[in-house]
Amino acid sequence: MSVQDLLAGNRLALARTLSEIENESPEGKRALNELFPHTGQARLIGVTGAPGTGKSTLVNHLAYLYRHPLQGHPPGDVEPQSVGIVAVDPSSPFSGGAVLGDRVRMRDLAGDAGVFVRSMASRGSLGGLARATWGLVQALDAAGYDIVIVETVGAGQAEVDIARLAHTTVVIEAPGLGDDIQAIKAGILEIADILVVNKADRPGAENTARALRGMLELAAPGKRFLQNHAQVMPLPLPPGILATEDNAWEAPIVQTIATTGTGIPLLAEEITRHQAYLQTSGDLIHKEKIRLKTEMDDLLERALVSRWRESITIETYQTMLDKLVERKISPQQAVQILIDGENL
């Protein structure tokens, strides 16, 4: 099994390469290097939101729609698109193990060779993704999947990592998560390209949508969206205010019922619209640069830390820790001595 098999469409080769990447093995690193020239083709969609808001259920329907496009929905996507999915669930901080349950909601995708679903545990990483998520996405991209969807850990906080990884970030809210405004954590507006109020069949969906709309207006005065029967319509801007290039995209709010698929075609349309916007505005190039910079910085940081770890012995580290506990040196001094490699 090799990278060549993966590129030729061998699913077992892909699955095994994903494991090597996830385990950060030398084979995995080599594969990533060989695959990188083949990346950059897929459209990357991130789906994030608090636990239980319906992320997996929505991903199931969205991917199904890309596989079985409706006439005219989403515009321009008349051909079925192949879809790779990476679903991240939390690892137990106690045992390091995990129960990965996102697949339970993705039954409609079974038996379709145009879909590849991979579950991964966060393995101690914070921020909604695992360390190796970027690598898995690259492998699926190189394997030729037209669309790669990443479902983050349900954390309820704004997950900045996903916004850096994905071209389009979809943030899911649902009614009934306690106080409507409380449930909407600060920072979400900054990362959301599209806001979804899922579980629109539940009471309170209107309130949640209204609360979100209010926050959007606060964040971007003068730009307003009117939402009506799950339709998103921009209101004309007040006279004298021009739409400028840097405020041209405003996150629409889409109401969905992920269990039945209601609203998913509209969501797909908004995703298409956002990706067209990225192209025409030039934001895509900008985003791509930030994406790659983030990845390089992360790798650089990791490589420096691990090189440093290899350079010192556990005894040196332990001695320093002991001195620290005895308050003979301060944490600052300890770090200084450890990285300068001064003798103890």
Next chain:
Amino acid sequence: MSTPQTKIRVLIAKPGLDGHDRGAKVVARALRDAGMEVIYTGLRQTPEMIAEAALQEDVDVVGLSILSGAHMALAPRVLELLEANGQEDVKVFLGGIIPDEDIPQLQKLGVSGIYGPGTSTLDIVKDIRKIVQ
């Protein structure tokens, strides 16, 4: 000072129309608590769905939980499909209501371990660790 990241990956599946899912969930949680990564598929999986998930997830072990009596049809089919997909190295474990007289036949077909009601999950963990290492 380095951190190896390899984990035992296990798919826990409920094939057929059997709705008894307590055992599957108990075993899934026990394996998680033992540090394994468990992919849970949910109810009503066909052998084809199970083999496909095992492939995409590149698991070391497939665990089937069957309390409906349909194990003689379902378990061999899963083994067959795993082999057809090039995953003959994946170990298959089986739990649930399995009459003693069926055990030799299932073992002959390649089922690595068979567990009935009241099995200690610690024994399951120990057996999986032993066979995967």
